[in-house]
Amino acid sequence: MPKAKVTFQDIGVSVTVPAGTRLIEVSEKVGAGITYGCREGECCTCLTKIVSGGENLAPPSVLEDQVLKDNMAPRGHRLACQAQIIGGEIVVKPA
Amino acid sequence: MQAAGLTDSAVEIAPGVHWVGALDPHLRSFDIILKTANGTSYNSYVVRGENGVAIIDTVKENFADIFFQRLESVARYDEITTIVLNHLEPDHSGALPELLKRAPQAKVYLSSRAQMMLKALLKPTGGKPPEYIPVTTDDEVDLGGRTLRFLHTPYLHWPDTQCTYLVEDGLLFTGDIFGCHFCDARLFNDTVGDFRFSFEYYYAHIMRPFREYVLDAIALIEPLELNLIAPAHGPILRHQPRDYVHRYRELATPRLFNEAKSEKTLVVFYISAYGNTRRMAEALAAGAESLGGVRVSLYDLEGGESGIFTDLIEEADGLAFGSPTINADAVKPIWDVLSSLTTVNVKGKLGAAFGSYGWSGEAVRLIEDRLRGLKLRVPVEGLRIKLVPDSDELEQCRSLGEQLARHLTGRLEHREVDLAALA
Numbered sequence: 001m002p003k004a005k006v007t008f009q010d011i012g013v014s015v016t017v018p019a020g021t022r023l024i025e026v027s028e029k030v031g032a033g034i035t036y037g038c039r040e041g042e043c044c045t046c047l048t049k050i051v052s053g054g055e056n057l058a059p060p061s062v063l064e065d066q067v068l069k070d071n072m073a074p075r076g077h078r079l080a081c082q083a084q085i086i087g088g089e090i091v092v093k094p095a
Numbered sequence: 096m097q098a099a100g101l102t103d104s105a106v107e108i109a110p111g112v113h114w115v116g117a118l119d120p121h122l123r124s125f126d127i128i129l130k131t132a133n134g135t136s137y138n139s140y141v142v143r144g145e146n147g148v149a150i151i152d153t154v155k156e157n158f159a160d161i162f163f164q165r166l167e168s169v170a171r172y173d174e175i176t177t178i179v180l181n182h183l184e185p186d187h188s189g190a191l192p193e194l195l196k197r198a199p200q201a202k203v204y205l206s207s208r209a210q211m212m213l214k215a216l217l218k219p220t221g222g223k224p225p226e227y228i229p230v231t232t233d234d235e236v237d238l239g240g241r242t243l244r245f246l247h248t249p250y251l252h253w254p255d256t257q258c259t260y261l262v263e264d265g266l267l268f269t270g271d272i273f274g275c276h277f278c279d280a281r282l283f284n285d286t287v288g289d290f291r292f293s294f295e296y297y298y299a300h301i302m303r304p305f306r307e308y309v310l311d312a313i314a315l316i317e318p319l320e321l322n323l324i325a326p327a328h329g330p331i332l333r334h335q336p337r338d339y340v341h342r343y344r345e346l347a348t349p350r351l352f353n354e355a356k357s358e359k360t361l362v363v364f365y366i367s368a369y370g371n372t373r374r375m376a377e378a379l380a381a382g383a384e385s386l387g388g389v390r391v392s393l394y395d396l397e398g399g400e401s402g403i404f405t406d407l408i409e410e411a412d413g414l415a416f417g418s419p420t421i422n423a424d425a426v427k428p429i430w431d432v433l434s435s436l437t438t439v440n441v442k443g444k445l446g447a448a449f450g451s452y453g454w455s456g457e458a459v460r461l462i463e464d465r466l467r468g469l470k471l472r473v474p475v476e477g478l479r480i481k482l483v484p485d486s487d488e489l490e491q492c493r494s495l496g497e498q499l500a501r502h503l504t505g506r507l508e509h510r511e512v513d514l515a516a517l518a
Contacts (some may be wrong), residue, residue: 011474028467029517035442036467046148047472049232070211082288094443 004085008032009051009093019087023080033092033094034080044071046080053090101280108331109264109323111143115165129300134278137186138327138469140268141169142261147176151259151268152327156189177236181270182204182256183212183471186326190311192220203227205407209255248312250305265322273339274326285334298346303360304440313344352362352408355390359503362407365417366396366428369452371483372417376487389500401431405439411502413445417445418458425458433465445502446471447476473507474502
């Protein structure tokens, strides 16, 4: 299975993950500072800054896009409960 | 005096500005979490300009009749050009769908974050949505000789909240901030009964978790000329309104100077049946202190009550909880503390758990889950030790303390791990 590497800048941990993993599945296990509310892409609690490698995440769904827009999320931000890693290297930190 | 003396007409609070709200004297609890010993009020206001009439907020749905009756005593529906929604919680937006039916020409002004909530509120009506305009600080609406100016004051206590300033009159419509659950038909702060307890109780239960936003809002409000504060609940503050702003600043500021502020702070709470979890707590605290830069406080929960620890938790950067496992659970004093934190903001604080156990040791994982649920970050796996910690195990406790100190002070060495290797 293709692998990817996601780095949580706030805690200084890089995790090798299988492609298809969502950020939420990794960040909670390593104890990164991203916090979660609804976990269903509605509340925007888990807004996360994508420091680099945003192209290595699957594009946001219509729902995620709308929630980001409604909450005035700056460019380069995603919802960690929705964003799916597709390969390469990604660096993130809590928004 | 709760309802006596008040007619079904509007009450003038300033020239051309009327209260058209409703009294709810028999309510005894609000949103489940607040006690309301003498009820509450839902304050709504009408502002008349030369070119139109503005309605500021509405009332809870089952008080709509009296709201419309009072509104009709000072304005016709076809005169309403403007509806301002400072806060869309149902106790203030309950009469909105009906108001929009009666005044379909009115434009709705609300904060950007309120738009989603407006759509959700109007969903059951199935009708055409009104024209609504998201506004922020310094945006204005001209009513003809009178100007409404908006202040972006989010999280007081929902993301959508804002204040609206009537410029020419120095009158501030504040939504829930500076409000309280206190029902008195005399309406004004200099004529009602003693409501000071209700004012502070409201802050403590509604606004305190958002105290940083309270301070941001106060910074916007303090420079304004203030002749009157018109909140969405409780007395209208016409006598010395600025005193209430000062009091909010005091309430939102820690009472005593935090002597540990130059360092990061870690508070270790524990409870121990046979002294084993206590020994773990002491070793963890010593480990965290040993690196420097972290001020550690150690508290035995058996020596206090959950409520008094809330202040400590609010101020701390990190929290560690130690509990033995009894009947497959953490013990009640731990849960009492962890169920008392809705009145403070703990999001993003560092959390950890530890404890000695005899048979199964579930407490540590259960505490960790609760800490995550409270939106703390739990970067270091907790420590479970079977019965009496030996010297190696006490060293593990010290090491846990050191790791927490590294997280608090940002002195982490970069680690590379594989997801499959994580629990």
